[in-house]
Amino acid sequence: MKHDLNRPVLEYGSGFPTLLYKEIKRFYKVAFQTIAAPVLTAVLYLMIFGHVLEGREVYGRLSYTAFLIPGLVMMSVLQNAFANTSSSLIQSKVTGNLVFVLLAPLSHFEFYSAYILAAVFRGIVVGLGVLLITMWFATPSLEYPLWVLVFAFLGAAILGSLGLIAGIWADKYDQLAAFQNFIIMPATMLSGVFYSIHSLPAAWQVVSHFNPFFYMIDGFRYGFFGISDNSPWSSLAIVFCFFIAVSAVALCLLQKGYKLRY
Structure with missing residues (x-):
């Protein structure tokens, strides 16, 4: 079927916001499980580790509880961004409704962008929830908010891309769980x-220093305290390169239709 060139250009791109809305609504409808549960898990980590290591200082001036909060926030962002794309894709593959997404007039880049933006949104929403609740225990400073936002976005996008790759590769839930338990966790x-x-x-x-997740956490923490284990610029460069690499892999798999078109 030929496209009518007289039709509005925006109409051809209408599938992207629809898929993005669908992915956001998918996790929002079960917010108790996808948002509240991860927040509770992070708070329990803080209560246990904060109590056990109470009184300990990090970097010579930070209380351990304050030091721990940005790490827990970023960990929640990363894990939930991965969970959003991987669970959505494997669920669509197992139930057989992925074909309806593939039949839509969507480019592989639009498909990728919708899934990744939804993953970033979920990760940041959960991260904000963790930050707001944990601030009751200690209030971390916010020295460089822009660094916080940049590392949160890149970290969530990277894990969203890894979740997409895992969802494409896995044929069943057991394989996806193995990817998460033996690599991501x-x-x-x-x-x-x-x-x-x-x-x-x-x-x-x-x-x-061979773990790219270290640079995401360390750079994110730098935005709060202005101090880190590694140079923030070096961390940003490594995280950005890692983002380009995993994005390229995910886009390549989508373009080829690997394990998506049978």
Whole structure:
């Protein structure tokens, strides 16, 4: 079927906002599970670790509780951005309704953008919820808000892209769970959320620098306190390059229709 060139250009792009709205509404309809539950989990982490390590200082001037809050916020952003794209795609594949999205007049870039923006939105909403609740325990400063926003957006976009890749690769929920439990979870937990890497032995400090999640957490924390384990500019460059790499992989898989078109 040929497109009528006299039709408004915006009409051809109407599928993108529709898919974006669908992805946002999908997690919003179960907000108790997708937003409230992660916030509660982060608060429990803060209560347990904050109580056990109460009185300890980080960087020589920060209370451990204040240090922990940005890490928990960013961890929540990352994990929920990944969960949004991966769960949506695998659910569509398993139930068989992905075909209706693929039949729509959407380019692979529009498909990618809608899923990633919804993932970023969910991640930031959960992160804001964690920040607002945890501020009752300690109020972290906000030295450089722009750094916070940049790292939050890039981190959520990266994990959204990884979730898209995982959802494309997985054929069933067990495979997706393996991807999350053996790759995403360890990389997140060992990224400096709960500690400064300077407290680690020298060998483990070197290992930490090979974890891209470390740079997301460290750069995000820098926006709050103006101090970090690594240069924020170096962290930004690494995170941005990682974003380009995973985005390119996700777009390539979408363009080829890998495991999407049978």
